[in-house]
Amino acid sequence: MAADTYGFELLGVPRPPQTGGLEHHAGVLEAVAARKGALGGEGARAYRLGGANTGPASDALAAYVMGKDGVLPRTEAHAHHVSVAASITRVAVTTLTWAGGVLVALAGLAVAFAATPQGRVLLARLRSFGQRVQRWIRSAMHAAGRILTRLAELVRAQARKRAGKQPGAEPRAVPTQGALRAKVVHARMAAHQSRAGMDRAEVTIRDAAEELRHAKSAVRAKVDNWYENGMINAEERERLRENAPAGWVNHPGAQGMDGVVGKYALEEKAEMLRKVEAQLEGHVTRHLDDAARRVDEGLKSARSSGADATDLRSLQHEVAALRSRRSELLEEAKATRSAISGSRDA
Numbered sequence: 555m556a557a558d559t560y561g562f563e564l565l566g567v568p569r570p571p572q573t574g575g576l577e578h579h580a581g582v583l584e585a586v587a588a589r590k591g592a593l594g595g596e597g598a599r600a601y602r603l604g605g606a607n608t609g610p611a612s613d614a615l616a617a618y619v620m621g622k623d624g625v626l627p628r629t630e631a632h633a634h635h636v637s638v639a640a641s642i643t644r645v646a647v648t649t650l651t652w653a654g655g656v657l658v659a660l661a662g663l664a665v666a667f668a669a670t671p672q673g674r675v676l677l678a679r680l681r682s683f684g685q686r687v688q689r690w691i692r693s694a695m696h697a698a699g700r701i702l703t704r705l706a707e708l709v710r711a712q713a714r715k716r717a718g719k720q721p722g723a724e725p726r727a728v729p730t731q732g733a734l735r736a737k738v739v740h741a742r743m744a745a746h747q748s749r750a751g752m753d754r755a756e757v758t759i760r761d762a763a764e765e766l767r768h769a770k771s772a773v774r775a776k777v778d779n780w781y782e783n784g785m786i787n788a789e790e791r792e793r794l795r796e797n798a799p800a801g802w803v804n805h806p807g808a809q810g811m812d813g814v815v816g817k818y819a820l821e822e823k824a825e826m827l828r829k830v831e832a833q834l835e836g837h838v839t840r841h842l843d844d845a846a847r848r849v850d851e852g853l854k855s856a857r858s859s860g861a862d863a864t865d866l867r868s869l870q871h872e873v874a875a876l877r878s879r880r881s882e883l884l885e886e887a888k889a890t891r892s893a894i895s896g897s898r899d900a
């Protein structure tokens with residue numbers, strides 16, 4: 555029996571999965587997202603060149619290109635879905651590679667420990683940590699599987715929707731003219747960009763919150779072990795289980811052999827959350843401000859000209875909802891980072 559195989563048997567976990575297939579999926583998705591994003595950008599620039607045109611033909615073209623089910627919104631939506639799928643798949647690949655390396659190292663340690671009586675005493679701790687790493691691997695694989703399945707469902711649904719449309723149907727004319735229509739187009743594009751930024755932020759925040767839950771569970775298990783071994787009393791046990799005034803990353807239970815990896819992972823998540831906060835307060839807010847400004851200017855023009863402002867009022871509600879979502883995500887990111895690092899300003 556090979557030494558590494560014996561090591562995995564001692565840990566009670568299977569060999570780490572190969573990541574080649576998942577890496578290939580991530581590369582393909584990244585290439586598709588880049589191409590879709592480029593197509594959307596090129597289409598938007600081409601459409602802006604004709605933004606001042608007026609007339610029935612121009613209105614019909616605007617509906618086809620920028621309407622609710624227009625070419626550009628569909629392209630941007632496709633690019634966003636594929637980009638999110640690519641990001642999550644790439645994170646899964648990184649997690650699997652790292653966790654697989656940890657398991658290989660633990661398997662080697664298990665073989666070495668099994669050779670001595672003193673080492674065999676420590677095998678239980680190694681086995682516990684190895685099984686925890688295995689759970690991380692399963693979580694990463696399930697996340698990648700869910701996002702790829704969801705992406706396939708979206709593609710199939712869009713294909714069915716396109717197939718069900720009546721051929722030769724005339725696009726609905728956009729009831730705005732000239733500059734007013736341009737305001738709608740630009741506001742909608744800015745809203746799409748802010749939404750895409752918030753979707754990416756939400757994925758990072760959820761991932762960090764899940765890592766924090768795992769860390770709390772591991773730390774509390776260690777504190778319980780200290781109590782059972784007489785190292786702390788009941789009052790200290792309760793305090794350490796429920797409180798981490800300096801942040802969970804600095805909790806005494808996050809130190810030691812089986813806490814190094816968790817401590818590093820938490821520090822990495824805290825830094826990612828810091829970047830998310832900067833993005834939400836930076837370019838996401840700027841896109842929302844741009845969309846709101848264009849909507850306000852369009853509504854003012856519509857009131858003075860008597861033009862139909864239905865699309866503008868719909869966009870106004872959409873921008874307000876996006877602002878509310880941005881505030882909620884920012885607060886959640888700060889709260890999670892505070893729980894990890896102990897400070898919102900660190």
